[in-house]
Amino acid sequence: MKLRRNLLTLAYAWLAGSGWAWAQEPPAPQRVTFTTQDGVKIVGDFYDAGAGGDQKPAFVILLHMYMKDRTSWAPLIPELTRSRISVLAIDLRGHGESTEVVEVTPPADEEEAAQPPDEERETEEETPKGPTGSDLVERVKARDKKVFKAMTEDVWSAYEWLAKSGKVDLARFGLVGASVGCTVAMDYASRDKSVDVVYCLSPGTKYMGLRSGPHIKKLADQAVMLVSNPEERKESEELKKNDENAELNVTLGKNGERDLHGTDMLGKVENLEAEMAGYLTGHLGSPSDPKEMVVGNIKTRVYFKPDMAQAQKLPERVRRWFSSPEEAESRGMKPGGGLPPTPFD
Template sequence: MPRYLIPFALACLMSLALPVARAAAPEAVSLKAADGLVLKADWVRSDKPASRAVLLLHMMGGNRGGWAPLVPRLTAAGFNVLAVDQRGFGETGGERNWLLAATDAVAWMQWLRQQAGIDEAQVAAAGASIGGSTALLACALDAQCATVVSLSAPGNFSSVLPEGKTIPALLESYDGRSAYLAAGRFDRIFANGALDYARLLKGEVQLHIYDTSAHGTVMLSHEDTPGLADEVLRWLDSHVGAAPRD
């Protein structure tokens, strides 16, 4: 079984290792995609007067709860958080289509910019496994995307794109913006994927290859990658606007 099919339940169990922080109860929200599919998500506001937001995209086989261990820390750092069920998964359902999933993510980022208090220039995306590739593609399509965090994005992502579409061509419009990439050295396909993306992206890129086989959001609380969650938070904090004052 491909590693990007790591069960979501494992990520939930590993979340127990993260420092305790509490987020507000999520609000279930929906958005109609261009093809009529109703997309589902959880919207969590920071309890601070925050003008910045991050879109979270889950792994293959997961759902919008995949990033749950990090959400309280994000909101505590002054981020409003939108965790979505990508098409083909969770409550969104429908058929899987990864190029449409990227356009869905663009639509969600536009939704974020329409929410009260959100600065249009302070919206970022983070994704894990194939969601990491989707986040990169979405931000290539969305010129306002502030930065991307991509964990364990697959190097063979082209195999699920429509015929004639290639990753290098799709990422050309990323226009030198910043990206944080991480993967496990022994999660070989995905480590190679991170290296490929680092070569393709022309802006500020931070690449961290950990000595682990842990994958995607599992790395946020894995014993082999104890500093990853902190690195992700620092990256977003330094690349998406200014932290709100208490």
């Protein structure tokens, strides 16, 4: 749970969950593109909830389900932006417009190329080469496990785009996934401890050959919500055994539907979008205080004050922000550069 959460944040989460929100039109989407380190051109829509505000908003990255695309999140986005949460909805590789593969130069710095370790990552994934990425699309249709395993690269690059944009509060970071997008979200969050909250619609124990259990097991210090229909509740219950702190919500459709899956729930489950916005708001917390924020290396699990020399040298790939030393340490980070450990009451 976000350590800086206070009564104001809790009250706002309740208001958002009960359907209250600022009366404002959602921002127009900005179409964005960026290229992953393994050469896939990712396309997404960015919704800036902070335009005209004094403080940068929290943000979430949305990860759709198999054979869908970023447009499947349309019913949710207005509720999020009204709740002052900026949104980056991407087409995962091989889906929607994210089908182009380009030649890239591998980073010279080993740290810039590395993701924090993951024992589930069996081999080095090879991205199919081709001017249009047609092989990539076919491999997705064939449910090629290696392509889905490599989707964490899409999230990594999405974060890097947001960090460079300068438009969001980097210490208030959430992921929302649907179906196999839940697996991708849990995989990523298990290695990036700056993620505050993971919200899952129809998570499974194994999608496209990828197991979620080993990842959710590492999320005990991050908020996790598992939402499923009655027909799939056993999958969520099994996942919850790996993380007793995860929350579980089994829900029916407005007309009693028992089999709504992933983003098909949006617009069809009573108040789901408002409940999602409220939960995310509560766990993303109130705006960060720049005087309290720290920056760390999520690979070595060491954090620094932003003005320290070590902080200036952190590779972009593994540089992440936390709202306070307390939050960083609650996620398994250790103080570096001679900083004393934070005393906890």
